[in-house]
Amino acid sequence: MKNIVAITACPTGVAHTYMAAAALEKSAKELGVYIKVETQGASAPENVLTAKDIEAADIVIISAAKEIDLSRFNGKKLVEVSINKVVRDAKKVLEEILVDKDISIYELKTEHKEKKKAQQVGIYKHLMTGVYTMLPFVVAGGILIALSFAFGIHAGDPKDPSYNIIAGAFSKIGGDVAFGLMVPVLAAGIAYSIAGKEGIVSGMVAGMLAKLLGAGFLGGLVGGLLAGYLTAFLIKNIKLPKSVASLKTLIIIPILSVGITGFVMVFIVGTPVKYCLDALTYFLNGLGTRNGVLFGALIGIMMASDMGGPLNKAISTFCIGLMASGVYAPIAACMVAGMTPPLGLALATVIFKNKFTEEEREAGKSCWVLGLSYITEGAIPFAVADPIRVIPSLMIGSGVAGAISLGFNCTSLAPHGGIWIAPIPHVIGNLPMYILALVTGTIVTCFCVGLLKKKKMIITRGNEVC
Structure with a gap:
């Protein structure tokens, strides 16, 4: 009997994570295959794969729509498959994997990891990472704003006669801060997905500039992609002696990525994107x-x-x-x-x-x-x-x-x-x-x-x- 271990994970860690796990377990039972599935949901990982589980496994299946640490699977046959494909037809996925004689061995080498990453990522994945980084801010901010309206439609406005201090606090926390961070966090999440932690600073700055320039979420999307790809390019192409290598990520990359991204946002991206967003807003508000x-x-x-x-x-x-x-x-x-x-x-x-x-x-x-x-x-x-x-x-x-x-x-x-x-x-x-x-x-x-x-x-x- 084949022994399989798997990880399922979607960006929100809610429905798809557990539905994919259930589909794999059900299909494996029908096919007479043993499987253990680790779910990396919204909370802590469940049914965690132990070193013994991994050692005994013939095949590792990664069904995830977000980045997963694969280091523990070094030397194992590993297959990556879309989580949507697993949810739709897990039995077909398992049947194809079981007859595949060309499953590659995962090797924990820098160049191999870079190649794998290049195969896995794309603009859609980067955008979704940004969206799911932003989403908790939007949900928390939006609902806190909504709670302020429970005291009255203008109760959060200090200048209004109906002002209530609790409503004002809800409005400030939810609207001014949490909701206000929506675009910067979106851009930072996109840049992080592309360039790793070094992309966060340039992405956050690009998003904040998009907000200040009136370019809104469209500007945040463009700015996040710009910041991420620019930072990734700088990381790859700037070479320093080992004696001063620490300056690369601490000083040089942040200064160059933030400076270049900022200038592009201010002088090139901001105004046209603001125009497009204003036109879109006007059109939507004017819908009959x-x-x-x-x-x-x-x-x-x-x-x-x-x-x-x-x-x-x-x-x-x-x-x-x-x-x-x-x-x-x-x-x-x-x-x-x-x-x-x-x-x-x-x-x-x-x-x-x-x-x-x-x-x-x-x-x-x-x-x-x-x-x-x-x-x-x-x-x-x-x-x-x-x-x-x-x-x-x-x-x-x-x-x-x-x-x-x-x-x-x-x-x-x-x-x-x-x-x-x-x-x-x-x-x-x-x-x-x-x-x-x-x-x-x-x-x-x-x-x-x-x-x-x-x-x-x-x-x-x-x-x-x-």
Whole structure:
């Protein structure tokens, strides 16, 4: 029997991490293969691989969307595979790995690591690292701002008669500081992903300049990439004698990377990107009902198309970025469209029981909580089992939800939290229509799934169930 160890990890450390682990364990059991999976989730790693586990392993599988320390696997056969691919079809992944005779041995050498890193990284991965570095600041800041509105819509403003000192503290902590760090942290995260810790300083400066110049999140994206690639270039090409090598990362790299990045941001990048962002903000704020419906439908379709994959992440990142420019309607459409797929499937498992297996009906119970919490990935097991029928149904339902939300100018001052933030006063603008969008999208998803899916045929043969 083959002995496999694996690590699963996604940037947020929530749904994909554990779903990939569960899929690998289930598929390995079906194939008669032993596997132990370490999950590097949001908290401390679970089911940690010991030195004994690694030594006994025939193959190591790394299914991660973030950087993983591979040093402990030196000398082992190691395969890296997309976490989305594992979630969608873990059995096929394992079958391909088991018959592959050309799996390379991982060697802990500098040049090998650099080659591996070059193969693994790309702009999308760098951008996602920046987004997930930024996300806790945005979520914490947005919800603290929302809490300040619970005291009154202007209670956080010292100049307003309704000013409340607690609301003012929430506003200062969440809005002025946490939310204010959004763009600098985004750029720093991107630069860190490209150039390592040496990229943080130039990335942070680029992001702060983007904020000060009015270039917003678009400027932060450009500045982070600029700072990261410039810093990586300087690290690779500046050579110093060993006697003064410590000056390279302590003085020379920071001065050059910050100086060059800063000048490019001030004199080249800042003004054009600010113009583009201002034009985009003006356009979005001026959307009429008809255009709002179309844009909201597009947001919804993208959110449901891959449920936590690249398209989902791209549109949610875009909507979060718009919040820094004071545009709060797209994020509301994004969130309601992200809640709809799990909720629609949960409802479908209740109304159309005969079209789901017993295992799927049990999974449907957890989808109620996942959907209300804005965890779109809860729909993935259903989509994997029947993609041709389920995914279009989810896209239709989410498109309807997004269209209603943006068409009626529903807004959200918090970028996450699902339905649980709705009771906080003034957080969701036009709350009745927002709830209507969620309910309508859920019902449309449910009935599309019910109409398209086939009944599960159960035939009893003796003591066997087929």
